[in-house]
Amino acid sequence: MFECIGGDVMAILAHWQLQQPTSKYAQVAALLTLLWIAFPLLLQLPMGVGIFFGLLFGIRLVLTSLGIGGIPTWLNIVLLIAAGLAVYVQLQTLFGQQGGVALLLLMVVIKSFEGQSTRDWQVLLVASLFLVVGGLLFQQTLQIGVWLLCAVSMIFGSLCLLNGLSWREAWRNTLLSLGLSIPLMVVLFLTMPRFSEPLWRLPVQSPAAKTGLSTELTLGDMASVIESNELAFNVTFEETFLPKLRQMYWRTMVMNDFDGNTWHANTGRTLAQETFLENVAPAKVAYVMTLHDFQGHIPALQQVVSWDESIFLRENQVVTAKRRYSQLRQVSMQSVVSDRIGERLSSYQIKRWTELPEQSNLKTIALAQSWKNQGLSDEQLIQKALRYYQEQKFQYSLSPGKLEQNRQQVDQFLFDTKVGFCEHYATSFVILMRAAGIPARVVTGYLGGSFNETGQFWQVRGKEAHAWAEVWLEQEQAWVRVDPTSSVSASRIDDGINAALPENMSQIEGNWPAPLQRWLATSQYYWQQWVVNYDANNQKALFSNLGSGVFAVVKGLLVWVLVLLLTLGPIVWWWRRQYRQQIDPLEAGFLLIKHHFMEDEHEDKWRIGALELQDWLKQHQLLTEQWQLLLQQYTHWRYDPSSQASEDELWHWYAQVKKQLKHSR
Template identity: 30%
Template structure:
């Protein structure tokens, strides 16, 4: 039988399937739960059903088409990175149904190696890297196992020795890979386009409808991390400004598209000023958040007239932004007529009860006392409303239903209804979305803001003050807004103290993740310049780039040649023991030369020092028989010869020198 058609035994096939499954695991962890469970379940079922014989072709085709249809439906028939990765996972799940020969197993393993690489298109965290490395090691070890099967070697190699040889192979290419990572120039944008994701990440968007944030409010994954340089804002001031929503169609608030020629909104900042750096997790959008209010737009972004920050490129990866913010003493104290009209617009035919109540309050407060209406609204909310995430879907008159019927909801409902009420009363108002609060991680002395800290509040325009923040949710549930701002001031400082609390494990885990972001994902052009500056390299131009890469390639090649020759020379334990025995005679000036046969070496020792050759002659003969004869005389094993070579020690002195 040809080697290409060599059948797999059950345990050989199990090793191949295990290696492929470990490669598939990190990719499944990045897919939506329903899709990941479906693909993983199909892969397991196919492996079991095809254990003894191949599955019928029609059934394999039906399963493959079903998985493809499921992927396309969940992605809403949009093609993107996650859609392609999910299709790759689906095809890999079906592949075991036709894996029964050594050639099939090689094909499966080669295909499986694409899964860890595809994972990095969706996530570049340490867990994905670790699982990918484990999968790659298992694949290489299994490929070596299949090579042993094809060679007809009946003596099995221990798994430990096989993994060690794979680790040495990886060590050959590791220096060159590290040199390429640290020295290759960091580009501001990729050389080729990367498709967007079809399945958007949960996070802030330019739209808000009542009930849309339920999933976001339960997502505890990090949204950003902030480190302050100098003064830190008080907990009540930690409002992270995101999209500002002006347009309302009766149910959904949306962000306007500002004309680039609109001038910047005038702001008189207060005395407080905060200097900080935020580490923003990927969102696949161009929305940037900052403490309310940012003083200016950082490099790579622009500021809209409502102090909403937008980046020039989608935030597909981890990014860092150095910013300054200051609370406003006066925020646009003079409101232009067209902006006032824009901030008072309401759609016709919606929420008649809210409009009637607003007109009544305006009539009772008079034409100029806007603050009285604001206070009356907050008193009403504080007295009669409650906070809950369990809210039914509201109908056409969503604000009327919330204010007069339900009287229970979360920040989306409170901010939206409050702004509609203010506009109906003739007070310019808008919805602001973002995050509130954060949790101080004492291990790294930074603030962690999670996606569940997403929040929506309102801004109203008041005479003499301009735009002013009003948070109606804080009126009914201040603990919901500020509960993540607790800094545990009474807790002791220091690393050891941090390990004593109930949250210490999560603190350590996030601190380690931040370190990974800092030293690996955050290694950009600026960090590269800092790394090379001690060597006198201030800027990487074309000439410097060629020299650095040539040097790295030369050093890597020398390392690979040296290590590969060393591995070849010392792969066998008998040869390693023989070479070490030769080095023990170095102190007598009688070490074996590389070109010298064992018998010639022993005779040279016997001529110079007869006392040293007595035991060595027998060992040399045994080694020669093992090395060049068909087998070792007397049936002694290579293990016994290795132990004898290791145990041999030349005498310290000659008999004539003994006292």
């Protein structure tokens, strides 16, 4: 009965405490926590949502500083309706990735206007945990991982402040709890069954490309994105292969239709058919890429001969994803590193790849036809065009200037400006080849990359975006890569983009020191490999290291024992530490003795001291030599001012009491 009454009293006290107002400092801590959580979300949401959030947050902060708790319920309802309208006007939906997160963010900040009691602020912080998960739907970078850890720490620290702890106690308990939970978190992350793909791989909601690659190409597009240092993808080759920069042409889009101003890629879903001929002479090279797909397109070295089940090989040697994702994916392929793609073309296909718009770039077409009339072979025509760029002293420039959108852009470039970037040379070369009757096409993708020696992987960034040409040679029955940019800037092909840019733009990587940049790149790579892309295949590969058979079982058991020690050991240590802090071993042991011997006696007997207990035990012939020594030791430590016992001695005495109690049963 007493236990039931005590439980009811504790429940009443807990409910009363939740209804009490909180300190101003705890409220400010909760609001700052919400601001920290909202920051990366606002970068992904429309500006209107950010402005509305900032307005609500500012008002709530002012109210808190003035000591005003909540606002009327009807006003909260008005704010909720306004929030829903704001999200719908900006995104045309209240659901999905952006719509759902935006609405939840505004609802949480509106919840702060109900902040009259401890419970209201606790609910706000718990709702903030859902916002943290929402942040992972947009990005899973290493920076977001650090943000998440700080956000969780701030949430639990604020909860401690709301429950009356001081700043120092709140953060000490928060950091201790997180430190104890990290080993268990790691074990659960590694061992829980995984899906074949990460949970946050959501379908793409917007077709916009972030790296400058697109299904369309107009002269000047590549130059406008070359200053982007955004990471396009990481790639790891098999250990025996270390490519040169000029070998790393990452084909992404193949442009086939030209309207005089803009190239358009063939985005059809036709699979590569038997017209594809494998070039078996060079060795195959395997590689694994971690990337955001580009509107469903995957960069690849030509020519691809093997690929994983998440991607397709399409016509024109274009690789596409079976399912587009808005976040990182990992794909593996094998390619023959070659400048040729074997393919037999029909007469219809030859006509298709030699088509040119009417009344467009007439001077360029006339120039190519004059070369053709000289009786030159296809190879000679290719070399004639490449020499033309050199003989006419064309220049490679990041700022070639704008050309008029009058369907005569190639004429302007070849005969007037003579200054261009990679797409100018690729486009003009393909027009010259088609005008001479040679099938040709523009290919866009990336050229080169930066090698990270620490992690042994390559990083390809937006600045490596490139355009080149492919021509079909009848005598070889193959598409041959021709990069006309090499005629005016060989350093771009052999040494990378930095070597080809002006000195004041050669270091696009940023202002961080080189060692720090390398360390950040390596950290980001391993984060992507072992955290973001840790799926069922990676889990299987990790545990396959245990081997098979009886030895594997023994090794597995040893591993699990070690894992349990590493995860449960800290928790057991913390529990024992908390237990010792809350219990006085002398009083606890003495109460155990009285409870054991006097359980059926009158209630007043519980008030007797150690000497009286000895007399009672002696009277009932229960006082053994061991009990007498234990009680005398208790009396000495409890009542002798000169006695000083260490904590270990007290707990040893307590252990001896429990041991004797077992023997007395």
